[in-house]
Amino acid sequence: MKDIKCDVVIIGAGLTGLTLAYYLTKKGKKVALIERNDKVGGVINTGNVDGFVYEKGPTTGVLGSEELVQLFEDLQSDCKLELTNPEAKERWILKGNKWEALPSGLFSAIQTPLFSLKDKFRILGEPFRKKGNNPNETLSDMVIRRMGKSFLDYAVDPFISGIYAGDATKLVTRFAMPKLYYLEQDYGSFIKGAIKKKKEPKTELQKKVTREVFSVEGGLGNLIKALEKNIPEDSVFCGADNAGVEVKPHGFITTFSDQSNGEETKISSGKVVTTFGGTALADILPFVSFDQMDKVSNTSYAKVVKVAVGYKKWEGNPVKAFGGLVPTIENQAVLGVLFSGSLFRDRCPREGALLSVFVGGVKRPDMIDKTDDELKNIVVEAIRKTLKETKEPDFFEINRYQNAIPQYDILSEARLQAIDSIEEAYPGLFIAGNIKDGIGMADRVKQAVQLVNKL
Ligand SMILES: Cc1cc2nc3c(=O)[nH]c(=O)nc-3n(C[C@H](O)[C@H](O)[C@H](O)COP(=O)(O)OP(=O)(O)OC[C@H]3O[C@@H](n4cnc5c(N)ncnc54)[C@H](O)[C@@H]3O)c2cc1C
The missing domain is CATH 1.10.3110.10 (protoporphyrinogen ix oxidase, domain 3)
Known part of the structure; x- marks a missing residue:
């Protein structure tokens, strides 16, 4: 059994946990970042296959908080912010199988059929x-x-x-x-x-919060790599199974076992931060009463299927636009598409196209249970019908997320109150992640930075 001492244990190494670990380390704190997966990044994950650089999870972010702007400035020697191509600004909305541009000014607003x-x-x-x-x-x-x-x-x-x-x-x-x-x-x-x-x-700094849409050169995975590079290697524990926290008189003991060899690690710390929601939280914090934890772990999530579709030579309608969204009233299986190959540099062959298609969501939870072949038929047919590309794609990858996006619905107030009272009952414990304070990347970084100041 390994026995370690540190200032703060962070459980979950997505964008929230990594940002927190990065800034705490910068402030001279000793952290332990514990991650169940065999790599850090959470849902942010960039793939690279056959000339297509694609996102398996989130595709773009919005420069929507001072903390995110500052993070990119702090990491500028390790990753480069990439704003969307200004020629691909137009946003489309589907109406009757035809994409209509969302109005961007008074004149287009008067004329739009939307x-x-x-x-x-x-x-x-x-x-x-x-x-x-x-x-x-x-x-x-x-x-x-x-x-x-x-x-x-x-x-x-x-x-x-x-x-x-x-x-x-x-x-x-x-x-x-x-x-x-x-x-x-x-x-x-x-x-x-x-x-x-x-x-x-x-x-x-506020002037730089332009709400422009961004990625990172080479994909969002490079933001994760930059954060990881700036956190000491011996502070990161990937492949951690059965993590659990115990309350002790002067802090907490966190234990987990190494997936590869079963070796147990025990970490004493004054503070513990969790960065995810769902039922896993109840297993990690068994000392919290069922009544309180239930209000946190009963958060409902949208199930999302994210599909990356690549064409080496695109012969459909021009896709020099941001992407298109599909209103519920249009009754389609696809939620929307981003033209990633038009938005960012070097994501697909020069004459080709790379599309990020979202399927499912709260209104179509059944979609996640479709087979790969069924999903492929749905997506390729939607592309054929609305973008007039009839060829089979050269590249196609499906990623399913059972707990993709927490829904800030009527249960949110009770959830936030329960989190406050748990934190009050166990000083030094912080429940973070996208179950509170916003789901976007800018919100995640903002929450982490605010926590650093609290910690
Ligand atoms: C498909 C998809 C598309 C999205 N698109 C966008 C977008 O375009 N723009 C945008 O701004 N946002 C988008 N989001 C939302 C945004 O990406 C997330 O809110 C954000 O990345 C979440 O970061 P996080 O660190 O809070 O959580 P996560 O990335 O979920 O990280 C939590 C980490 O905790 C780990 N973990 C869980 N349980 C345990 C355990 N028991 N022990 C140890 N570790 C554990 C997980 O493995 C994971 O690595 C999208 C999300 C999804 C899923």
Whole structure:
């Protein structure tokens, strides 16, 4: 049995755990980062096959927090931020098997067939509509109330599929889109709020939070490599089975066994941070009461199938765009597609195309149980029908995620309260990860940095 002492044990080496370990190490703390998989990165994982550099999990992030901007500055000698190709800006929405560009200005908004004439007029009254008073209002109710049903169907619903693979009738705005919720609460209107916020003075770092979409040169996996490189090798324990935490008078003891040889390791630390949710949490923290833990581990997740599709020579409709999202009302199996080969450099052969297709989500949980052949038929048929590429792809890879994205629904309030009371009952224990504070990469880095300051 190995016996180790450190300041902070971090369980889970996805983006949250790695960022936390990186900054704690920088501050001179001794950490132990414990990971069940045989490599770090969590759902972020870049593959490279036959000239296609593709993402198995998340494909893009948004420069949406100061902490993420700072992380890229801190890691600049080890990985390079890559913003999307400006020529591939257009975002598409499927309507009747045809992609329509999402309006980007007033003129295109007037002309678009996506929204009804009534709602186009109605939007002019948005700044004057009175603000809502239900803190648990769902996104769909809020959007219908302020903007109209066609905006829900052809803008917000597909956008929610793209981010949460979720259901706008179930997600509670205050938790799922807090910025939108507070625009209405603080300024009385989305439009008024957005204009006023734009005029507020900003620090140099805040000015860099441009909300542009990014990857990393060579794929997001290079961000993971850069973080890993800057964490001492002997602090990272991959292939850790049966991790468990015990509470001791002056801290915690974390144990796990090595998957390769069964050897046990015991780590004493003053602090422990977990970075994942679901039922695994109850096994790791057996001292937490069932009642409290149940409110945390009953989080519902979207099941997502992520498919990478590559063509060495693309002969379909031009895909010089960001990607396309599919509204629920269109009743399709595919949630959306990103044209990764158009967005980032050197991801596919020069005349080819690389598409990242998302299938399933909360509204089609059955899709994850389809066989590989069934999924391939669904995806290739959707590409044939909407993008007019009739050839078989040269490259095709399926990755399934049973617990892809936690849903910030009506159970969120009870979950967050339970996390607070567990942390209060066991000082030094922190329950982090995407079950709170947002699911996007910018949110993950922000949470980790805020935790570093607390720790
Ligand atoms: C398919 C998919 C697409 C996405 N697309 C985007 C996107 O385009 N843009 C965006 O911003 N976000 C996207 N997200 C969300 C974002 O990627 C995640 O919220 C974020 O990467 C999660 O990081 P994390 O470290 O919190 O969790 P994870 O990456 O899930 O890491 C948690 C780690 O904990 C480990 N672990 C779990 N249980 C144990 C245990 N018992 N013992 C030890 N280790 C354990 C896991 O193996 C894992 O490595 C996507 C997510 C998925 C799944």
